Amino acid sequence: MTLTLRKKRILMVSGIVLGIGIAATLILTAFEKNLLYFYSPTQVRDGEAPQSRAFRVGGLVVDGSVQRDPESLRVSFDLTDTANTVSVQYDGILPDLFREGQGIVANGKLDDNGVFQAAQVLAKHDENYMPPEVADALNSANAAEMFKNSGHAGP
């Protein structure tokens, strides 16, 4: 079978794209763990996170868990992925978006008591954008829904 020059070139071009694509897929699958930007509290509890060196843990700040030391910048809070929780201690300035219920990523080490000593705390923003009024309306709608489902007859 003889190929025309043009067909050869088409084969070459699709060969490059396909070959690099397969190679990249293999490499990325092999390095999957190293590409994770942070571990979840469940992964930390299961011992998947490194024990001796620094790593990042990400989750939602548990409502009511934030405790600030009035004398210094020390703050402690719990991080959850709704299944498991990790306690975090941090000494430094928190980003604007840090608040209870917000997703954050902390960089640091586990100490001997299983408390995560953070050297850096980053806020993770979610993909939702809305005006404050809409957020309020959504919140009160959710609250009403939960109230209805909880089976109370009235306030």
Next chain:
Amino acid sequence: MYKWIHQFGSPKYFYDVSFRVSFWCGVVCVIFLLAGLYGGLVLAPADYQQGDSFRIIYIHVPSAWMSMFVYMVMAVSGGISLIWRIKVNEVIARSAAPLGASFTFLALATGSLWGKPMWGAWWVWDARLTSELILLFLYLGYMALVSAFEDRRTGARAGAILALVGVVNIPIIHYSVEWWNTLHQGPTVTKFSSPSIHTSMLIPLLLMWIGFMCYFFSVLMIRARAEILEYEANASWVRDLVNQSAKRRSI
């Protein structure tokens, strides 16, 4: 259709048509950018979490979309030029590269400005940011490679191969936020379910995107016209063009 493609492949025809494309894209670009900026900076409400800082998405998101779109234009055009050896495609690929690099830089820079107050860091090495940085290096590498050759056509061919190799990075950038845990948030608009952005904020974003698109095509055509004159410097139609304008000037 086929005839039209063939016509467009002729440098002279391309040179004639591209002027009108450039002009009208430029007009539409100005209208949409003004409307989008007014809508985004004045009419759109502040965000419930980020306040006014979120308004950087009106530059950041269209730039990031364009950085990937321009790369696809460059790679597809490069692929076509490798197979069919069409000069116009070589010209389009090499004219698109600096524009794509600028969009990538803009996306990285605006993201960094937003990241410091919102995340608490100018830069993090998560999968989205890193793959976008690789895209910038691909553009710069392409530009350096193409200009390293004395002969334009050899340079364009070498560049096209590099562009095709780099295509693999585009789906990685897009899906990085879904495949891996990243600090960068997931997609807001480009996903199958309805966008998770309020309509009053989405409309200016789409206007800005159309404006960016038209800006790209307008400037691409201007760059490609200049490039094609250099490519075809010895062709008779370019000489006629030069002689005509010289005559007009002498009158």
